[in-house]
Each structure stands twice: as structure tokens, then as C-alpha cells.
Amino acid sequence: MNYSKQRSLILSILSSSEGHLTADEVYNKAREVNERISLGTVYRNLNALSEVGEIRRINIPGANTIFDKNAHKHLHFRCIKCGKIQDLSGESIDKIVDNFEQKTGNKVYSNDIVLNGLCKNCKTGENCVKA
Amino acid sequence: MNYSKQRSLILSILSSSEGHLTADEVYNKAREVNERISLGTVYRNLNALSEVGEIRRINIPGANTIFDKNAHKHLHFRCIKCGKIQDLSGESIDKIVDNFEQKTGNKVYSNDIVLNGLCKNCKTGENCVKA
DNA sequence: CCCAAAATAATAATGATTACTGATTTATCA
DNA sequence: TGATAAATCAGTAATCATTATTATTTTGGG
Numbered sequence: 001m002n003y004s005k006q007r008s009l010i011l012s013i014l015s016s017s018e019g020h021l022t023a024d025e026v027y028n029k030a031r032e033v034n035e036r037i038s039l040g041t042v043y044r045n046l047n048a049l050s051e052v053g054e055i056r057r058i059n060i061p062g063a064n065t066i067f068d069k070n071a072h073k074h075l076h077f078r079c080i081k082c083g084k085i086q087d088l089s090g091e092s093i094d095k096i097v098d099n100f101e102q103k104t105g106n107k108v109y110s111n112d113i114v115l116n117g118l119c120k121n122c123k124t125g126e127n128c129v130k131a
Numbered sequence: 132m133n134y135s136k137q138r139s140l141i142l143s144i145l146s147s148s149e150g151h152l153t154a155d156e157v158y159n160k161a162r163e164v165n166e167r168i169s170l171g172t173v174y175r176n177l178n179a180l181s182e183v184g185e186i187r188r189i190n191i192p193g194a195n196t197i198f199d200k201n202a203h204k205h206l207h208f209r210c211i212k213c214g215k216i217q218d219l220s221g222e223s224i225d226k227i228v229d230n231f232e233q234k235t236g237n238k239v240y241s242n243d244i245v246l247n248g249l250c251k252n253c254k255t256g257e258n259c260v261k262a
Numbered sequence: 263c264c265c266a267a268a269a270t271a272a273t274a275a276t277g278a279t280t281a282c283t284g285a286t287t288t289a290t291c292a
Numbered sequence: 293t294g295a296t297a298a299a300t301c302a303g304t305a306a307t308c309a310t311t312a313t314t315a316t317t318t319t320g321g322g
Contacts, residue, residue, distance in 0.1 A: 002319070004269060023309080038271045043310065045269095061190030061243045064309070075227070077237060086235070091227050096206070097246060100219050105251035106208060112192045112245045115228060120236035133288070135300060154278080169302045174279065176300095195278075 001052060006030075006037055010045045014055055020066040020076075020085045059112055060085070074111060079119035086119070132183060137161075137168055141176045145186055151197040151207075151216045191216070191245055205242055210250035217250070 003011075013029045014021060021029075027042045046067050050057040056068040060078055066085060075088035097108045134142075144160045145152060152160075158173045177198050181188040187199040191209055197216060206219035228239045 002268065004318080006270070036271070038273090040272080040311080041270060047311095059190065059192030077231065077235075077239070079237070080240070086237070088227070088231050091231065093224060093227065093244075096219070096222050096224065100208065100222065100246065104208075104217070105254070106210070106217070106248055107254055108208070108246045108248035109211070110247045112243070112247070114243045115231065115239045116241045116243070117237055117239035123236070123238055133299065135287080137301070167302070169304090171280080171303075172301060178280095 001048065006034065006041050007045045007049070009033055009037070010042060011049060011054065014067060014069045017069065019070070019087065020058070020068050022064040022066055024064070026067065058114075060114055061116075075113045075115070077115045077117065077119075079122055080116050081118055081122040084119055088115070132179065137165065137172050138176045138180070140164055140168070141173060142180060142185065145198060145200045148200065150201070150218065151189070151199050153195040153197055155195070157198065189245075190243055192247075206244045206246070208246045208248065208250075210253055211247050212249055212253040215250060219246070 001007075009030055010026055013026055017029075023039070023043055023046055026046065027037070027039050030037045030042060046055070046057065049055045050067065053071050056071050058066050058068055058076060060066055060076075063078065063083065070087070075091050075093075077086045077088060078084070079086075093111065093113070097111070100106065101108055132138075140161055141157055144157055148160075154170070154174055154177055157177065158168070158170050161168045161173060177186070177188065180186045181198065184202050187202050189197050189199055189207060191197060191207070194209065194214060201218070206222050206224075208217040208219060209215070210217075224242065224244070228242070231237065232239055
């Protein structure tokens with residue numbers, strides 16, 4: 001795969017971010033550098049990069065799809081109040097998957113897992129930016 | 132909540148189904164009984180019923196949202212070839228959730244979990260209807 | 263340097279879902 | 293039972309994220 005200026009910019013924006021961005025967030029950050037970049041380019045490259053495994057595309061039920069610089073983490077937590085996404089590092093559902101495969105004969109290739117709840121800040125009432 | 136004819140019909144369609152239906156599938160089945168029912172009514176009632184916990188609304192990444200008559204099952208498997216959805220009954224990720232809550236101080240209320248892979252039939256090459 | 267393949271910007275199209283509107287049904291209670 | 297307010301409806305328009313299209317530009321290998 002070629003790495004055009006736009007593709008490199010998009011990857012670097014995601015890499016230097018705290019973690020998870022929506023396509024629109026990437027688009028807005030990209031326009032600060034290249035004001036002519038188009039939203040279609042952002043989508044095309046985010047999808048291309050996730051297809052080759054450089055980043056991960058994560059569907060968040062009830063919210064916009066996010067793109068994650070870490071291609072290998074799989075479990076996420078979403079605060080229902082502030083919307084922030086956190087990773088569950090180190091956790092794995094291998095045992096559940098193994099058990100399911102043995103019982104059913106199905107083969108599992110990937111998983112989409114999102115836990116929903118209140119983050120520490122929103123729980124205690126501290127101010128938590130973002131809708 | 133009131134149970135209008137339309138709402139009851141929608142609930143009974145889901146209850147008598149094998150398990151998971153999209154809004155459009157519910158709409159088509161509903162029109163067989165009441166040819167004047169509108170798609171908006173189907174959406175409104177599916178959402179209303181899932182909000183009070185009578186059914187469950189499940190986001191399937193890369194596919195249409197489905198509505199599940201079983202309000203309490205949480206884990207699902209989706210075949211990437213035929214698109215069929217299966218339940219993972221009896222499985223639970225309580226341990227992972229407990230661990231995450233203790234480590235982070237967050238509170239988890241619900242989870243959305245979809246495993247993706249090949250079902251037994253598609254794996255062995257048997258004919259598997261549906262896209 | 264040239265040329266085919268890949269990538270781009272800009273815009274149109276798509277498709278699921280929600281919002282709106284005015285009409286109809288249902289619940290409540292005097 | 294009859295009136296009145298609240299809930300729900302059908303039909304349609306609007307929204308919003310995402311993808312497709314197209315004509316143009318960039319790029320890397322020979």
C-alpha cells in the first residue's frame with residue numbers, strides 16, 4: 001500500500017491521539033494541517049488502514065464508529081454520560097470463545113465487545129467534558 | 132405503557148420468531164397482518180419496547196441492528212458468510228466486568244458483545260441460505 | 263522521463279433511522 | 293356514557309453517517 005501525504009497524515013493523527021477518534025474528529029484535525037483534504041479521503045484511508053491491520057475500526061452501539069490506533073486491543077468501555085471510551089487492557093475472552101467453538105462447531109475470527117456504564121468521574125459527579 | 136394493536140402485533144411477531152429480527156423484517160411480517168402499518172411505527176415501538184426491557188436492541192457491527200425477544204441474553208455470534216445470528220447461552224463475562232470495575236472505579240451497566248466468524252454450516256461448505 | 267496504477271477532491275447517492283404533522287384511537291373519570 | 297386529554301398512528305420529510313462516482317492529480321517502477 002502506498003502512503004500518500006493524506007494517508008500518512010491520517011495515521012499520524014490517530015497515532016498521536018490519546019486513543020480513539022471518530023472519522024469526523026480525524027477529518028477536523030486533518031483539516032488543520034491540510035485544509036483541502038476531503039471527508040471521503042478520511043473514510044477511505046481509515047478503512048484501508050484498518051483492513052491491513054494498522055489501526056482498528058470499532059463499532060460503538062448507539063454512537064459513532066471510532067478508530068483505534070491500537071490494532072490489537074479488543075475490549076472497550078463506554079461511559080453512557082460523557083461518551084468517553086476506555087480500553088480494557090489485558091482482558092481476554094478466550095475461554096468463552098473456546099468453549100463456544102467446541103460446543104457449536106463454529107469458528108470465531110474476531111469479536112466486538114463494548115461494556116457500557118458510568119466512568120469514575122461521572123459516577124462521582126465530577127465534571128466530565130464532552131456530551 | 133399502553134399496548135396498542137400495533138405495539139402488540141410487533142411484540143407478538145418478535146416473540147413468535149426464532150429469535151432475532153431487523154426492523155425491516157418486523158415491518159414486513161407486520162404488514163402481512165396489518166397492511167397499513169408504517170415503518171415509523173415499527174421503529175417507534177421496537178425502541179419503546181426495548182427501553183422498558185421487554186425486548187433487546189442489539190447493534191451488529193457491519194450489519195443492521197436486530198431486535199431480540201430475549202431481554203436478558205447478552206452474547207451473540209454472527210456468521211460473516213450467511214449473516215445468521217446465534218446466542219451464546221449460559222456464557223457470562225461477569226469475571227471480566229468485576230475485574231474491570233475494581234481496577235478502574237467505573238460502573239458497568241450493560242454490554243454489547245458480538246463474536247464474528249463462520250458458522251458450522253458455512254465452514255463445512257453446506258448450503259447456508261441468506262446473503 | 264513516461265505511463266499505468268493508485269489516490270485524491272468534490273460531490274452525489276445511499277440507507278437506516280428519526281422527526282414532524284395532522285388524524286385517529288384510547289384511557290380516565292365525572 | 294360522554295367529554296376531554298393523552299397517547300398513538302400513518303405518511304412523509306428530514307437527518308446523518310457512510311459509501312460511490314467521476315474527473316483530475318499524484319506517484320513509483322521501468
